[in-house]
Amino acid sequence: MTEIIGVRFKNAGKTYYFSPKGEKITSADKVIVETARGVECGDVVISNRQVEDDKIIAPLKPVIRIATEKDLAQLEANRQKEREAFKICQEKITKHKLEMNLVDVEYTFDGNKILFYFTADGRIDFRELVKDLAGVFRTRIELRQIGVRDESKMLGGLGVCGRPFCCNTFLGDFQPVSIKMAKEQSLSLNPTKISGTCGRLMCCLKYEQDAYESLLKITPKNGALVQTDEGAGTVVDVNLLTGVLKVSLHSRPDAAPKVCKRNEVKIIKDSSIRVDKAELKELSNLEKE
Structure with a gap:
């Protein structure tokens, strides 16, 4: 078993494991850690916990420190820089007449790299744009093309259900x-x-x-041949969630379908669900x- 803490760098991002080095760290803390992108500040979402060795990728990187007031001030300063960098990059994209949509800008905590996320219909030659941005910011520049799902995850919004996007709130x-x-x-x-x-x-x-796969295992599908208390028939309508079926009885083909529950019939020959090519x-x- 290995002691870990879980750290997340975005609201609904992936959770990464780090070693707390024996220090007690709570889920209310922010921590400074080293990642593949450099030094970052992340939110602790899993406090000290023992996990099985096969659930981690060893060796775990240790936590550098719990974020101080100075670190939090640096984090806020980076947020302000990101807003300014977004405006500048937008102007440069217009200047170079590139068909790309800037989505987000992200500074690494130590300021050694700025990442610009964008969407585009195809491949974009942004070499001149990178040179231009490097001349302005005097640091490493990375432009990263993302898909429409990643764009929605970053920007957020309301889904057709009226609730905030799942990808932006809890889907890692x-x-x-x-x-x-x-x-x-x-x-x-x-x-x-x-x-x-x-x-x-x-x-x-x-x-x-x-949940639907579980219900499909115990519920006759449309077109299934079933036995009811009034004889054999074919299922013509199914409500998976309620388990209510409509069965066209072979003895009364012109009559209205019989309404019954899935536990009231016996499947003689089930059907299958296919998607038309x-x-x-x-x-x-x-x-x-």
Whole structure:
């Protein structure tokens, strides 16, 4: 077992493990640590805890110190510099007539590097822009092209549900989301209904999928042949969450479907959920990162 603390550098970013070096650190603290990008200040989200050795990548980097008042002042000064750098970079992009959209600017804690995040439809030759920015800021410059999902995560906003974006509030990493998930959750394959503000499939399809998969194992699907107390029939409608089925009885094909619960029928031959190839091709852009 190894003692760790968990540190996060963005509101809904990934949590990284560091060694507390025997010091008691709480989740209310900020700490100064060394990362691959340089010295950074992060929020402690997991206080001192023992974890199994196979859950960490050894050796763990130690915490340099708990953030002091001076460190917090430096952090605030960096935030102000980022706002100024954003304006300057925006002006330079316009000057060089580059078709790119600046999303965010980030200073490393020690000021040794400035990262500019942008989106663009294709590859951008920004070599002259980097030279221009380096001449202004006199430090290392990195321009990083990001996808539309990363853009939404950085900027935040409200989803179609009326709540703040999941990616901006609690989802640390993006998970693959597929059209098949939407189909299995009985959603309309209308792009405006299943995509988020970023134009990609809604992240919530993924973390709700486990519940739907469990229900699909015990619920007959559309087209399934089932036995009811009034005879055999074919399932013509399914509500997975409530477990209510509509069954067209073979003995009364012209009558209204019989309404029953999933535990009131016996599956003779189940059906399967398939996504039409034409639909899949049409909606494939929604699955892109």
